[in-house]
Amino acid sequence: MSDRDGNGFLWFLAGLGIGAAVGILYAPQAGSETREILRSKAEEGREFVRTQARQARQQANEWADRGREVLSQQKEQFRSAYEAGRQAYQEVASKEGEPAKNI
Numbered sequence: 283m284s285d286r287d288g289n290g291f292l293w294f295l296a297g298l299g300i301g302a303a304v305g306i307l308y309a310p311q312a313g314s315e316t317r318e319i320l321r322s323k324a325e326e327g328r329e330f331v332r333t334q335a336r337q338a339r340q341q342a343n344e345w346a347d348r349g350r351e352v353l354s355q356q357k358e359q360f361r362s363a364y365e366a367g368r369q370a371y372q373e374v375a376s377k378e379g380e381p382a383k384n385i
Contacts, residue, residue, distance in 0.1 A: 309316050 306316060311319070
């Protein structure tokens with residue numbers, strides 16, 4: 283059944299292409315006008331893609347910067363917690379009269 287679905291989709295795409303070609307051939311404008319319209323639409327599409335790519339790149343950079351900030355904060359919190367635990371251990375060890383081990 284999946285072969286039939288794939289073939290159906292290919293036939294749909296072929297029909298779409300043929301319909302577009304026939305539409306262009308029977309267009310009310312002259313060939314040069316049609317080519318100019320197609321050229322301008324292609325340029326608009328290129329500019330749209332460039333804009334979207336630029337925005338996506340900026341968004342990715344912002345996410346990367348935010349990720350670095352979060353990672354830096356997590357590292358600092360871990361260091362603080364480690365240092366606090368180390369100091370607490372040394373205080374408890376010194377109260378019990380044992381020499382504090384260097385952690």
